[in-house]
Amino acid sequence: MHSSLRDLLITPAEMAAMDLAAARSGIDSFLLMRSAGLAVAAAALRRFPQAQRYAVLCGPGNNGGDGYVAASALVESGANVAVFAFGDPAALSGDAARARQLWNGTIDPLASFLPQPADAIVDALFGAGLSRDLPEPVVETIDRINGRDLPIIAVDLPTGVDGRTGQICGAAFAASHTVTFMAKKPGHLLLPGRSLCGALDVFDIGIPARIVLAGGKGLRVNTPALWSDHAARLDASSHKFRRGHLVVFSGGPQATGAARLSAAAGLAAGAGLVTVASPTSALDINAGHLTAVMLKAIDDPPGLERWLEDSRLGAFVLGPGFGVGERARAFALALCDRALVLDADGITSFQQHRSQLFARLAAAPGRAVMTPHEGEFARLFPEIARDENRSKIEKAQSAAQISHATIVYKGADTVIASPDGKVAVNANAPPSLATAGSGDVLAGIIGAHLAQGMPAFEAAAAGVWRHGTAGAKAGPGLTAETLVASIPPLG
Incomplete structure (x- = not known):
């Protein structure tokens, strides 16, 4: 990560604008998604190599796209992977649809997911932009998983945590580890979100620092x-x-x-x-x-x-x-x-x-x-x-x-x-x-x-x-x- 971004905080709205600015500058937005998904897979393998199965939970947006990329990368590394989707995967569009098409395995409905004792869970359901209460099927999934002492790797933010406020939108995963991109979000530091993120990694996925710095509003981590x-x-x-x-x-x-x-x-x-x-x-x-x-x-x-x-x-x-x-x-x-x-x-x-x-x-x-x-x-x-x-x-x-x-x-x-x-x-x-x-x-x-x-x-x-x-x-x-x-x- 560029040193000028180390202490930066960016809101979900600012992050979305930066993604758009990067695309307008000629950067392939799918390559950014691919970099994000690869970072998630690398973190999962590094943090939880003992997992007998990586259960990747994919949502209906770009966070889910990151999950499909991560699932493909985990399979290529030789891992046992199962993918579960909330919503209809065929309804995905844009980069998320492209990422889903690269996944060669089966996709089971989220409601069918039953955690196994040696699972590591990749939470790619909803990211930092969530600001409304979660749908009931997602809440039920969270209830099935939380408290089972299973490692959870959250993509961007644990599902259910509002990236702008840190508040919980009805329910939220308690992640062991969170992987976010380019800079921290307020929800990583504000309570109660902070207590649900676990260890936090920030990965540079290729958006130029000049775009990130120009798009931020000056929020900082106190250092x-x-x-x-x-x-x-x-x-x-x-x-x-x-x-x-x-x-x-x-x-x-x-x-x-x-x-x-x-x-x-x-x-x-x-x-x-x-x-x-x-x-x-x-x-x-x-x-x-x-x-x-x-x-x-x-x-x-x-x-x-x-x-x-x-x-x-x-x-x-x-x-x-x-x-x-x-x-x-x-x-x-x-x-x-x-x-x-x-x-x-x-x-x-x-x-x-x-x-x-x-x-x-x-x-x-x-x-x-x-x-x-x-x-x-x-x-x-x-x-x-x-x-x-x-x-x-x-x-x-x-x-x-x-x-x-x-x-x-x-x-x-x-x-x-x-x-x-x-x-x-x-x-x-x-x-x-x-x-x-x-x-x-x-x-x-x-x-x-x-x-x-x-x-x-x-x-x-x-x-x-x-x-x-x-x-x-x-x-x-x-x-x-x-x-x-x-x-x-x-x-």
């Missing part, structure tokens, strides 16, 4: 290639203020731990100085737990305004354990001119005051990042959250556009979206990150990046990636404290 050019490097002239001053706001006496976790994460992530801004009532509690992190008493908006006259304060994290209400709103609105991570209580405080926040962010020159989990996202963007026709990517994009902030829509499939349309989907987060305090750590890491001068989208993407890497390093039994200690270097 260091997105933000490494913005990562600050230490040199001999570096000092603590050049590395950025991060401020994290603490809640009252009964809610100070979240802010300290964010502050510790910001310091570990590279901020030169970190200060916890605490109500006077919580100063003693915070002071008893802080060493390298500094402490400042800030009780009300006038006190904050006076402190903000210090231009060396580089970025702010507001929300973890802060409390929901008018005070949180006043603090957040005062910080919109600066670099701000708005998290947790800071987000929830604007549930009934969204327009006030969005208007302020639209008019402000600052760099704002909001980090909602699913519940917080639904509170701040209820209309978007309720729209079942949108993917998580599309929801994050819409939220970023109307809020004028970079959105980190958290989850195992975290999506980072900026108001200017940049989007990345994160794929390195282990399940163990679902633990108390994990989000506070993420907010602190992103805050450190903002304090160092990174643009909001890159700061957020880098933060999410480092957070996932830290989770993998800390291991299954991680806590928020061990997560902080596991934050990897930025560059």
